[in-house]
Amino acid sequence: MALAARWGRLPLTRRLTLLFTTVAALVVLGLGALFLVEIERHFVELDRMVLQDKQHLIEEVLHNAGSVDDARQRLGEALSYHHDLYALVQDGQGAVVFRSEGFTSTMRGEKTLGAGEAQAFGVLRHGDVRFHTLVFKAVPGYAGTPLGVWIAADTQHHTQFLDGLRRSLTLYVLAAIALCGLLSWLAARQGLAPLRDMKSRAAKVTGQRLGERMPVQAVPVEMADLAQELNRMLDRLQQDFQRLTDFSSDLAHELRTPISNLLTQTQVALASRRDAATYRDILASNAEEFERLARMVSDMLLLAKTERGVDLPHKERFSARQDAQALLDFYEAVAEEKRIRLHLEGDGEVEGDRLMFRRAVSNLLSNALRHTPEDGDVAIHIASTPQATTVVVENTGADIDPKLLPRLFDRFYRADPSRAHPDSDGSGLGLAITRAIAEAHGGRVTATSGHGLTCFALEFPRERIGAPN
Numbered sequence: 001m002a003l004a005a006r007w008g009r010l011p012l013t014r015r016l017t018l019l020f021t022t023v024a025a026l027v028v029l030g031l032g033a034l035f036l037v038e039i040e041r042h043f044v045e046l047d048r049m050v051l052q053d054k055q056h057l058i059e060e061v062l063h064n065a066g067s068v069d070d071a072r073q074r075l076g077e078a079l080s081y082h083h084d085l086y087a088l089v090q091d092g093q094g095a096v097v098f099r100s101e102g103f104t105s106t107m108r109g110e111k112t113l114g115a116g117e118a119q120a121f122g123v124l125r126h127g128d129v130r131f132h133t134l135v136f137k138a139v140p141g142y143a144g145t146p147l148g149v150w151i152a153a154d155t156q157h158h159t160q161f162l163d164g165l166r167r168s169l170t171l172y173v174l175a176a177i178a179l180c181g182l183l184s185w186l187a188a189r190q191g192l193a194p195l196r197d198m199k200s201r202a203a204k205v206t207g208q209r210l211g212e213r214m215p216v217q218a219v220p221v222e223m224a225d226l227a228q229e230l231n232r233m234l235d236r237l238q239q240d241f242q243r244l245t246d247f248s249s250d251l252a253h254e255l256r257t258p259i260s261n262l263l264t265q266t267q268v269a270l271a272s273r274r275d276a277a278t279y280r281d282i283l284a285s286n287a288e289e290f291e292r293l294a295r296m297v298s299d300m301l302l303l304a305k306t307e308r309g310v311d312l313p314h315k316e317r318f319s320a321r322q323d324a325q326a327l328l329d330f331y332e333a334v335a336e337e338k339r340i341r342l343h344l345e346g347d348g349e350v351e352g353d354r355l356m357f358r359r360a361v362s363n364l365l366s367n368a369l370r371h372t373p374e375d376g377d378v379a380i381h382i383a384s385t386p387q388a389t390t391v392v393v394e395n396t397g398a399d400i401d402p403k404l405l406p407r408l409f410d411r412f413y414r415a416d417p418s419r420a421h422p423d424s425d426g427s428g429l430g431l432a433i434t435r436a437i438a439e440a441h442g443g444r445v446t447a448t449s450g451h452g453l454t455c456f457a458l459e460f461p462r463e464r465i466g467a468p469n
Helices: 002-009 012-064 068-079 156-191 193-203 221-271 276-307 320-330 332-337 354-371 430-440
Strands: 085-090 096-099 119-126 129-138 147-154 315-319 341-346 349-353 377-384 388-396 444-450 453-461
Touching: 012 068, 012 085, 012 119, 012 129, 012 147, 012 156, 068 085, 068 096, 129 156, 156 193, 193 221, 221 276, 315 320, 315 354, 320 332, 320 341, 320 354, 320 377, 320 388, 332 341, 349 354, 349 453, 354 377, 354 388, 354 430, 354 453, 430 444, 430 453
Parallel strands: 341 377
Antiparallel strands: 085 096, 085 147, 119 129, 129 147, 315 349, 377 388, 388 453, 444 453
């Protein structure tokens, strides 16, 4: 566990270098070992062929010998030119027919001929020297009884060659591993250079510098997806940070007016003695400002809850037409005052929080009535499909600039440059709350405007995404 944790804390460059070097070392060591094994096997086969060649020579010499002395003389002459080769020839009674100089009894080894074997090849160690041996029987020309023959070839020259080869391979392997380690480090460092560049760019991102982006085109394909995701994350952060900045500015602007009014009226009231009626008027005015502040705080709390993705407090299935009709009845007096005609058509069921649904539709109706001229129309159209129920609030009046439509649902945003409507005490949070309510239900709200007709469409899915079972 500790080793795994330590390995996990290693820098990626060092980790890749160790992995590449280990793989290269295993490959080089494997090739070296395979080469040595094949060389040694080749030497064994060479010695076997040499010993078999000497077997044929001895068999021929014995076949042509006329006597024991003739055989001894012929073998001495034939084998005197073969260095590092030792031979012993014995008859059936163990009498020595021929013995090479330097042949000892231990060179015979324990290798014997089995039943049906014409020869037996073996490996023998005599002191520090290794021999390859061959045991066979040969029939001399002067007798019908076969003789036992033992021959041994000294492999010292092979051993010296293999020792030198091992030393050379050891030096080569060490040099190859060191070179592979260096090349692996260079390759890993060069390959991870785009990550270091991305790190340096990310380090430059601050609250004042959110425009830095990752170099998607300048990084390898494997890192392009990461760079793109980081850029999307930075885009989202920049947008959220900009919204937060705008919200802070707008919130300060919105709070400044009622607080300034409260402070001014209080200071005027304290400047001199007033009668009770005047104090009541001042207190009533202050109460209106406090109510405005309370609504603003309440709206901000609602937005904070819905934007965090909390579950709906009271989820139920209800008729959208029934609640829409109740809202039209509530706003009927306002509509009659401005001679605005109200219409309602369609029906559908909504699965969600009834109070939040009414708040969203009420915000749209209030907004529509505020911007509809006299003798205009405000209509609610409800449509239901197997996937969702859509509530559309439309009103006649001046078109909204298409450039302003995406920002209508921002907090404290007003299309009117003066930032306030003389006939309204709205705080600029109504449409933002409507969007938050729609998203809390898993739906959405959209706005279109053109040809004298402005439409706000609320879409409520039949089964809210992410709702608990």
